[in-house]
Amino acid sequence: MPGAPDKLPALPSGHRLAYYRSIDSTNAEALRRAASGEGGPLWIWADRQTAGRGRRGRAWFSPPGNLYASLLLSTTTASRNLTEISILAGLAAFDAVAGFSALRDCQLALKWPNDLLVNGAKIAGLLIECEGSVRPQALAIGFGVNVNQHPDGVPQPVTDLSRHGVEVVPGEVLERLAGAFASWLETWERGSIDALHNAWVSRLSGLGETVTVRLADDTLTGRLLGVDGNGGLTLQQADGSVRVIMAGDVFLPSGGRDGAEREPNDASPF
Numbered sequence: 001m002p003g004a005p006d007k008l009p010a011l012p013s014g015h016r017l018a019y020y021r022s023i024d025s026t027n028a029e030a031l032r033r034a035a036s037g038e039g040g041p042l043w044i045w046a047d048r049q050t051a052g053r054g055r056r057g058r059a060w061f062s063p064p065g066n067l068y069a070s071l072l073l074s075t076t077t078a079s080r081n082l083t084e085i086s087i088l089a090g091l092a093a094f095d096a097v098a099g100f101s102a103l104r105d106c107q108l109a110l111k112w113p114n115d116l117l118v119n120g121a122k123i124a125g126l127l128i129e130c131e132g133s134v135r136p137q138a139l140a141i142g143f144g145v146n147v148n149q150h151p152d153g154v155p156q157p158v159t160d161l162s163r164h165g166v167e168v169v170p171g172e173v174l175e176r177l178a179g180a181f182a183s184w185l186e187t188w189e190r191g192s193i194d195a196l197h198n199a200w201v202s203r204l205s206g207l208g209e210t211v212t213v214r215l216a217d218d219t220l221t222g223r224l225l226g227v228d229g230n231g232g233l234t235l236q237q238a239d240g241s242v243r244v245i246m247a248g249d250v251f252l253p254s255g256g257r258d259g260a261e262r263e264p265n266d267a268s269p270f
């Protein structure tokens, strides 16, 4: 592989790797490959992205030093629903990061829909996209993990692994991530989605707390009850009614151990 790092990550058996020094977006590359008939599981990994993308049309801060990787899964592997894949991916990201011993005294949590927080600050984000508009042919499961740096001046608390004493290269994080993904995939393939759902909800931040959820055209406040079987966030409002939210940004009352609650900003690079 031209320009590849000295040590390539060891991936689970059957998983292939495509490495790039620079690419527009590893998710975009996964979808291009899927459109031209390539199957998975294939990890696409880049040192940097020139057009990294985040949820809800945002850009993703992608300089060298962090992990940018997408797993291409064909529908034969990803034959179940997107919610289940999203749960599986969140658990894999959680385990990959939780395995670093320097983080043993930190509080790790998932934030709906699929951010990973360390002490309340975002350290990783996931973006799942489909190839095939009518009937998805393949999925691109994109992971962005802040390894050595994080963006400054963004409206949410953010952090990176080095800030917490974890000195690693992105390839090592990818190795752990791929291993954790394969292991959760195996559990999922044995049919125990309930176990995955319970594991995911037990790692969710803000459970039982009063949170603010920013929707495209509204802002809601209520008690975070959990996540339903379709991946919707359940929020109990002041009048007792329960709203199920499928897309939005959650703001927790603590807003991260290092900072106060902050407001969302769709122009944010993170």
Ligand code: BTN
Binding pocket: 024, 025, 026, 027, 028, 049, 051, 052, 053, 054, 055, 056, 058, 060, 067, 068, 069, 070, 115, 124, 125, 126, 127, 142, 143, 144, 145, 270
């Ligand atoms: C989020 O908004 O939190 C999701 C961010 C996902 C970023 C990753 S980096 C690798 C992959 N390629 C992209 O363009 N985006 C995802």
